[in-house]
Amino acid sequence: MTAYRDKLPFTAWYDDPLDFTPKVGAVYVARDQGIEDRASHSARLQGLANVTYASVVAEERTSVTLRVGASGVQVYPLRSTGQLGKFWAQFTGCAAYIDITGLRHHVWMPLLRTALFADVKTHVVYVEPREYQASVNPTEGQIYDLSEKIEGVEPIPGLASFSRVTDSMVFAPLLGFEGTRVAHLLEQIQPAVDRVFPVIGVPGFRAEYPFSTYLGNRVALQQSDSWRQVRFADASCPFSLFWTLEKLASEESGCHIKVAPVGTKPHAVGALLFVVGNTAQREIVYDHPIRKAKRTTGASRLLVYDIDGFLSP
Numbered sequence: 001m002t003a004y005r006d007k008l009p010f011t012a013w014y015d016d017p018l019d020f021t022p023k024v025g026a027v028y029v030a031r032d033q034g035i036e037d038r039a040s041h042s043a044r045l046q047g048l049a050n051v052t053y054a055s056v057v058a059e060e061r062t063s064v065t066l067r068v069g070a071s072g073v074q075v076y077p078l079r080s081t082g083q084l085g086k087f088w089a090q091f092t093g094c095a096a097y098i099d100i101t102g103l104r105h106h107v108w109m110p111l112l113r114t115a116l117f118a119d120v121k122t123h124v125v126y127v128e129p130r131e132y133q134a135s136v137n138p139t140e141g142q143i144y145d146l147s148e149k150i151e152g153v154e155p156i157p158g159l160a161s162f163s164r165v166t167d168s169m170v171f172a173p174l175l176g177f178e179g180t181r182v183a184h185l186l187e188q189i190q191p192a193v194d195r196v197f198p199v200i201g202v203p204g205f206r207a208e209y210p211f212s213t214y215l216g217n218r219v220a221l222q223q224s225d226s227w228r229q230v231r232f233a234d235a236s237c238p239f240s241l242f243w244t245l246e247k248l249a250s251e252e253s254g255c256h257i258k259v260a261p262v263g264t265k266p267h268a269v270g271a272l273l274f275v276v277g278n279t280a281q282r283e284i285v286y287d288h289p290i291r292k293a294k295r296t297t298g299a300s301r302l303l304v305y306d307i308d309g310f311l312s313p
Contacts, residue, residue: 009306009309010239010305010306010307010309010310011237011239011303011304011305011306012303012304012306013301013302013303013304014301014302014303014304015301016302017038017041017127017299017301017302018041018044019302020041020125020302020304021045021048022045022048022051022095022097023095024050024051025050025051025094025095026051026052026094026095026096026097027051027052027053027054027090027091027094027095027096027097027120028042028045028051028052028053028054028097028099029054029056029066029096029097029098029099029111030042030045030053030054030055030056030097030098030099030101030102030103030125031055031056031057031059031099031102031103032055032102033057033102034102035102035291035292035293035294035295036101036102036129036291036295036296037294037296037297037298037299038101038102038127038128038129038130038296038298038299038300039099039101039102039127041127041299041302042099042101042125052068052069052091053068053069054066054067054068054069054087055067055068056102056103056107057073059103059104059106059107061106062077062078062079062157063075063076063077063078064076064078064107064110064111066087068090074087078106078107078110078157078158079110079157079158080158081114081117081158084110084111084114084158085114085117085118087114088114088115088118088119088120089118089119091120092118092119092120093119093120094120094121095120095121095123096115096118096120096121096122096123097123097124097125097304098111098112098115098122098123098124098125099124099125099126099127100112100124100125100126100265100269101125101126101127101265104288104291105156105261105265105268105286105288106156106157106286106288109156109157109158109159109268109272109284110156110157110158110159112124112269112272112307113158113159113272113276114158115307116276116307116311120308121308122307122308123304123305123306123307123308124238124269124304124305124307125302125303125304125305126236126265126266126269126302126303126305127299127300127301127302127303128205128236128299128300128301128302128303129205129296129297129298129299129300130296130297130298130299130300131296131297131298132144132146132177132295132296133146133292133294133295133296133297142178142179142180142216143177143212143215143216144177144178144212144216144295146176146177146178146289146291146292146295147178147181147289147290147291147292147295148289148290148291148292149289149290150181150184150287150288150289150290151287151288151289151290152287152288153184153185153188153189153285153286153287153288154286154288155283155284155285155286156284156286159272159275159276159279159283159284161279161282161283168195168252168254168255168256169191169192169195169255169256169257169258170191170195170196170197170248170252170255170256170257170258171185171186171189171191171195171196171197171257171258171260172196172197172198172199172231172245172248172257172258172259172260173185173186173196173198173199173259173260173262173263174198174199174241174259174260174261174262174263174264174267174268174271175198175199175200175201175213175216175217175262175263176201176213176216176262176263176264177209177212177213177216178216178262178289179216179217179218179219179220181262181287181289182198182217182220182260182262183219183220183223184287185260185262185285185287186220186223186224189258189285191224191258193224193225193226194225194229195255196224196225196226196229197226197229197230197231197248198217198221198226198227198229198230198231199230199231199232199233199241199244199245199263199267200213200214200230200231200232200233200263201213201232201233201234201235201236201263201264201267202232202233202234202235203234203235204235205235205236205264205300209235210235213263231244231247231248232244233267233270235263235264235266235267236264236266236301236303237266237270238266238267238268238269238270238273238305239270239273239305239310240270241266241267241269241270241271241274242270242273242274245257245259245270245271245274246274249274249281249282254281255281256281256282256283257281257282257283258283258284258285259271259274259275259282259283259284259285260284260285260286260287261284261286262286262287266303266305269305269307271284272284273307273310273311
């Protein structure tokens with residue numbers, strides 16, 4: 001089956017993940033063993049002679065362990081731009097794919113950030129789930145059973161902001177189904193009532209998901225009175241989210257913008273692209289959830305985002 005192209009020529013998608021093959025000579029970074037069944041599609045790529053497969057074998061809070069082909073394992077500190085840069089330097093001039101499907105945000109974000117400054121042609125791969133696990137006993141703000149707990153609001157490694165935040169701070173939570181996480185972030189950050197601009201994925205992966213997002217975040221949206229200021233961006237498109245945030249930044253010129261990627265992973269990619277070019281006035285805040293096993297079932301579309309093409313002048 002051939003790939004379809006997005007309106008902007010930076011996204012290709014495949015109805016069957018098994019139809020996707022990386023470019024010849026590419027490096028492919030992924031975790032195919034873990035709690036996300038949909039991430040297992042990449043295991044087949046280990047057998048390709050013309051692709052270097054970099055398997056993530058461990059995700060620690062401050063490090064990632066990679067096994068590259070048959071060369072053994074190597075531990076990379078996530079806060080070390082230099083060490084991660086050395087990893088990418090092995091593949092100068094090659095296409096680089098980071099499959100974020102089975103990776104935690106605090107691991108793939110530093111990998112992607114350093115790839116952007118390396119001499120590689122960066123792509124991000126993501127497989128949408130067929131189903132999210134519904135809560136057996138749904139409560140207000142938790143209609144899907146996705147997280148065990150949160151570890152706390154801390155910077156993503158390598159993305160800490162040291163800028164002084166003023167009263168003009170703007171908070172942009174990228175909403176998913178977990179309203180309890182958004183409520184916790186609002187409590188920790190305490191933005192002014194009129195400075196909260198939530199973003200909801202529209203269209204969603206499925207037609208009903210935007211309604212589920214509103215339902216899951218109803219309390220947080222009402223208590224912060226931010227339901228009046230909701231913005232929208234395609235749930236599966238990081239570039240749509242990027243331009244939504246850029247529009248917000250132009251409207252709120254001079255403000256410090258905190259972005260909380262608690263929604264879709266494609267939106268989190270867009271958030272990173274938005275922040276990385278101006279860390280003085282933009283930052284990512286994250287609550288580091290511990291994901292539940294079997295939080296999703298099955299695999300839907302595979303999407304390939306041409307990050308290098310999007311950022312090229």
